[in-house]
Amino acid sequence: MTTRSGGFRDRQLGPTLAHAARHPFYREHWARHRDTSGALDPWELLAALPPTEKRHLSEDISPMLDDGDEIVGVGFSSGSTGSAMTRYFTARERTLVGAFAQAAAGAAPAGGPRPLRLDFLSTWHGVGGADTSGAVLVPGTVVDDEHAERTVHMLRRRFTAPGVASRVSMLSGGVVGVHAFTRYLVDNGIPVSDFAIGVVGLFGGYPGRSRLAWLGEYWRCPVLDSFSVSECRGKALVCPHCGYLEFDPQLVAQAVALDSPELVTAGTARLAVTELYPFGIAQPVVKYLTGDLVEVLEDTSACHPGHVGGLRRIGRVETSVVASVDGTTTVLVPSQVLYDAFDRPGVCRADFRSTLSGVTVNDLAQPHVHASLSETEGVLRLQCRYRPDDSGIDCAGEALAALRSWPAARAWADRGRLVIDVVADPATAPPRAKFA
Numbered sequence: 001m002t003t004r005s006g007g008f009r010d011r012q013l014g015p016t017l018a019h020a021a022r023h024p025f026y027r028e029h030w031a032r033h034r035d036t037s038g039a040l041d042p043w044e045l046l047a048a049l050p051p052t053e054k055r056h057l058s059e060d061i062s063p064m065l066d067d068g069d070e071i072v073g074v075g076f077s078s079g080s081t082g083s084a085m086t087r088y089f090t091a092r093e094r095t096l097v098g099a100f101a102q103a104a105a106g107a108a109p110a111g112g113p114r115p116l117r118l119d120f121l122s123t124w125h126g127v128g129g130a131d132t133s134g135a136v137l138v139p140g141t142v143v144d145d146e147h148a149e150r151t152v153h154m155l156r157r158r159f160t161a162p163g164v165a166s167r168v169s170m171l172s173g174g175v176v177g178v179h180a181f182t183r184y185l186v187d188n189g190i191p192v193s194d195f196a197i198g199v200v201g202l203f204g205g206y207p208g209r210s211r212l213a214w215l216g217e218y219w220r221c222p223v224l225d226s227f228s229v230s231e232c233r234g235k236a237l238v239c240p241h242c243g244y245l246e247f248d249p250q251l252v253a254q255a256v257a258l259d260s261p262e263l264v265t266a267g268t269a270r271l272a273v274t275e276l277y278p279f280g281i282a283q284p285v286v287k288y289l290t291g292d293l294v295e296v297l298e299d300t301s302a303c304h305p306g307h308v309g310g311l312r313r314i315g316r317v318e319t320s321v322v323a324s325v326d327g328t329t330t331v332l333v334p335s336q337v338l339y340d341a342f343d344r345p346g347v348c349r350a351d352f353r354s355t356l357s358g359v360t361v362n363d364l365a366q367p368h369v370h371a372s373l374s375e376t377e378g379v380l381r382l383q384c385r386y387r388p389d390d391s392g393i394d395c396a397g398e399a400l401a402a403l404r405s406w407p408a409a410r411a412w413a414d415r416g417r418l419v420i421d422v423v424a425d426p427a428t429a430p431p432r433a434k435f436a
């Protein structure tokens, strides 16, 4: 499965591959395909090329500068799920990408005052790039009480500049920032009626079902999640109904088989993304395996026909529960399902280094849960240990039901090939960062 949708992607894929092929890493990485590359159209070529892995990004994709190129910016990936990648931007890329963003913004409907959007500052995640909302940005931070209060003030105040809305109506930021700010508001008794927010946008994390629902309850407006990888600029909006990922035009997504480099059109797969020229001029990112697991949406899982054949993110490759049986890899429980199963009252959270006062509920960090898989005489046993919190709530039954709601887990359990145990264990170690 590959996102095509024509237009910008059809125009830019060929130039992207031709440009990347000049980079020493890709010249070597794609050497075997050099003879056939002229005979294939760019989409066939992209399907045939070997994926790029995380280790390549940090070690091998150094900046490639042409005569007169000048580095004018540096970004970096978080490194929270592997080694960090440093991304260098040239003056040429900044100019070309700026023109692209302007063209995209020009296509947006005009008229009326520009909306005001409060953005929580984030030093990573590549969401910046092509902002097409036409909004005027107001910066916000939650590093301590003083900054949180200043952010509250910006949301309460009325603006009087010509051509600009009088109130901030959009809130956006990383999951942790928006959640921490909302937790500050809730626990300090600040009512949502003080504000005029009509939409909340999230990026840079895996908020899970209960956190999204809690944010929606407070803000009383749509909460739009987006998927992004910090190695690329751009994002995919997450469909709130079926999870379909609607990628920005500069990103091409592909579904790569779990245990081979082949592309797949159904089932569970690994996500690969390509950043189209002129994004990533100095360091092209082509067919990059992000470490995410996706599922190809079908008639039964997509919310409407337009989302059939698209991708939905279901977790991380390395923290999902995966069985290799008879030479076939099966994802028994994706990490996002594991997260959602234990993201509930009764499960202890990792400590969150909150510098905000008045925050009484620690639901910011991840639940303490550890899953392990073993096999005895052909029967798999999945043991999920969690650390109970001090609420006295026994949530083992609900967590088990949530795990069994995943079709692969249920099917294997029904056939007697999988037994799932959920065990409350106060000694459960803290979870890995961003395990979902």
Ligand SMILES: [Zn+2]
Pocket: 239, 240, 241, 242, 243, 244, 302, 303, 304, 307
């Ligand atoms: Zn949908």
